[in-house]
Amino acid sequence: MLEGKKILIGISGSIAAYKIISLVRLLVKQGVEVKVIMTSAAKDFVSPLVLSTLSKNEVLADIFAENTWANHVQLGRWADVMLIAPLSCNTLAKMANGHCDNLLLSVYLSATCPVIVAPAMDEDMWHHPSTHRNLELLKKDGVMIIQPGHGELASGLFGDGRMEEPENIITYLSNYFNKNKGRLAGKKVLVTAGPTHEAIDPVRFIGNHSSGKMGIALAKECRDRGAEVVLVLGPVALPAEYAGITVIKVTSSDEMYNACHDHFKKVDIALMAAAVADYKPEVVSEQKIKKAGDATPELKLVKTKDILKSLGAIKNDRQVLLGFALETNNERANALEKLNKKNADFIVLNSLNDGATFGSDVNKITIFTRSGAEIQFDSKSKTEVASDIVNTILDHTKTLSI
Structure with missing residues (x-):
């Protein structure tokens, strides 16, 4: 043994x-x-x-x-x-x-x-x-x-x-x-983690407070179960090198989108844990925007590419796709809507009403499956949450032949 x-x-x-x-x-x-x-x-x-x-x-x-x-x-x-x-x-x-x-x-x-x-x-x-x-x-x-x-x-x-x-x-x-x-030996897994930064000018960006801890914990859990793991990692303060994990560092949503599509067709499981910015500036200034008198610059935003939805549109029957939903209201309804609209197999719900916060070492989740299951978990460390997520995938997925 x-x-x-x-x-x-x-x-x-x-x-x-x-x-x-x-x-x-x-x-x-x-x-x-x-x-x-x-x-x-x-x-x-x-x-x-x-x-x-x-x-x-x-x-x-x-x-x-x-x-x-x-x-x-x-x-x-x-x-x-x-x-x-x-x-x-x-x-x-x-x-x-x-x-x-x-x-x-x-x-x-x-x-x-x-x-x-x-x-x-x-x-x-x-x-x-x-x-x-x-x-x-x-x-x-x-x-x-x-x-x-x-x-x-x-x-x-x-x-x-x-x-x-x-x-x-x-x-x-x-x-x-x-x-x-044994259970993930020979499998290939794609994981995203962290935020994305959408440039306004060379020194400013639109982003969020995601620490990347949840996605990194998932990548480690899959690695420890024998999988070959690719981690697409946004700009985080945590280390960017992990033994046995291929790390691709990105900054913007476009870079994360491209990295995911470069690897998605080769993987068995994709775990989209990154907090991708929903909007980005339509135009990025080549120079730092300066304060000029009383004038206030206008910032026009456009939607970023929907990575989860784009992968759901091309996934085959043998692939497993999991996304995350951080909600503040109508949590269950919004999570189920995301599950269906994005053609995902699993959605992990984090609710701010349950105390979910960026950067925390703990998390409380509910997992919704395409088959109609709703599985609630107590608040746990993100390492334990990662194990619960992987176990749920394995318990509810026949296509992995595990």
């Missing part, structure tokens, strides 16, 4: 670090390529020599060592997944708040691969409000959490906070790769 995978294990300072010896041995036995990084505190609990012998790779710990300086960038790109186990309360707090004072944290902050953590701490620490506040921040960042178990703790007490056993971590990893591998 795990043969051929590349797993990067980060070990923080916790007595549970002794379990990683067994975990590394089991992973290597299954044909996994394992690399290990440690905090300085972790070396007090488990020997780097033991782990390097079992993993057959040098264990790294010092960010300033000559042979590790560039690894904080390369390791997170090399791995299929980064597993931080045990995750101490201290390292959890640093991760949640973006601290970067050791090699493990440097790798985490620069990693483009999925990240899984297995917390380990005493029961009172585990149940402290700040711990759960930090865990929620990690969840919003897309980090997956292997919940600790109940049992004997280092303090001698029995309670919650005991790091999950190596065998169960193996099962979690196997389930993760199985879930994410």
Whole structure:
């Protein structure tokens, strides 16, 4: 199940670090390529020599060592997944708040691969409000959490906070790769994300506050399930490079339209999550428009090209097309109208009345399907929402032959 995978294990300072010896041995036995990084505190609990012998790779710990300086960038790109186990309360707090004072944290902050953590701490620490506040921040960042178990703790007490056993971590990893591998393996997916900027002059534009987070989460979800993903990304403040995803950066609606049509005929699924401007200036000034006395310039607008509708007009019976509808009133009626007019297979409704806002890390959606289903979801992180959307497509689509 795990043969051929590349797993990067980060070990923080916790007595549970002794379990990683067994975990590394089991992973290597299954044909996994394992690399290990440690905090300085972790070396007090488990020997780097033991782990390097079992993993057959040098264990790294010092960010300033000559042979590790560039690894904080390369390791997170090399791995299929980064597993931080045990995750101490201290390292959890640093991760949640973006601290970067050791090699493990440097790798985490620069990693483009999925990240899984297995917390380990005493029961009172585990149940402290700040711990759960930090865990929620990690969840919003897309980090997956292997919940600790109940049992004997280092303090001698029995309670919650005991790091999950190596065998169960193996099962979690196997389930993760199985879930994410098979169902979209061999499929091609087109995703749009972010806003478009429609130029008024060289320094001004018409746009919106879309962050691109939802579309990027969808692209990552499809990638993690084995799909070949093309992401057409508008101008956003987020990173524009993601391992295993082909990113096409665009600015205007015309550029996004052209990029989508260049790739649409080759894909099985198209997820149109971008917030494309509805209008653009009819004429773009070649020079910056200056204030001139009391005169007020007039700006004549024309409609932009409707990307979703244009793709719906040419899609074949084997393709799946999904669009988004952000509504402020008559939400359900407007979403259903869009579903039919655009010839989409799915419409994802975001309502401002449900608290939907540009730039948020959470979203609350309702999905309408061409077959007449209406599926409502609770408010969740956008990573979880992306998983719900992909699951809904797979559950309601026979043409994908999955």
